Amino acid sequence: MALYSEKVMDHFRNPRNVGVIEDANGIGEVGNAKCGDIMKMYLKIEDDIIQDVKFETFGCGSAIASSSMATELIKGKPVSEAMKLTNKAVAEALDGLPAYKMHCSVLAEEAIQSALEDYRNRTEKDN
Ligand code: FES
Numbered sequence: 001m002a003l004y005s006e007k008v009m010d011h012f013r014n015p016r017n018v019g020v021i022e023d024a025n026g027i028g029e030v031g032n033a034k035c036g037d038i039m040k041m042y043l044k045i046e047d048d049i050i051q052d053v054k055f056e057t058f059g060c061g062s063a064i065a066s067s068s069m070a071t072e073l074i075k076g077k078p079v080s081e082a083m084k085l086t087n088k089a090v091a092e093a094l095d096g097l098p099a100y101k102m103h104c105s106v107l108a109e110e111a112i113q114s115a116l117e118d119y120r121n122r123t124e125k126d127n
Pocket of ligand 1: 032035036037059060061062063101103104107
């Protein structure tokens, strides 16, 4: 059996939504101390909808594929739905990850949650 699914390879080779959003209103950065990988998520939220999302990942192929898939899963969705995104859903959408690579999908979940928290903090301050 191949180590990685076709979807993982596709999102690793052609990651979607890579980059920076200059006027993002939610930014989250997380890292995994063990492997040293770092993921940064940028959200542009308007009217409670994730209008745009981009990421920068300095990490392994699974981390890149997970970030890419995670951005696809939340783009255009309401904030409330993005808040429910789990690493399991990301891994499932990628047709699975090897057990020892599941923490890479956790990083994607955490990066999105951290960006959403940043968005909440900024909006609370504005109000
Ligand atoms: Fe750490 Fe993939 S090996 S995020």
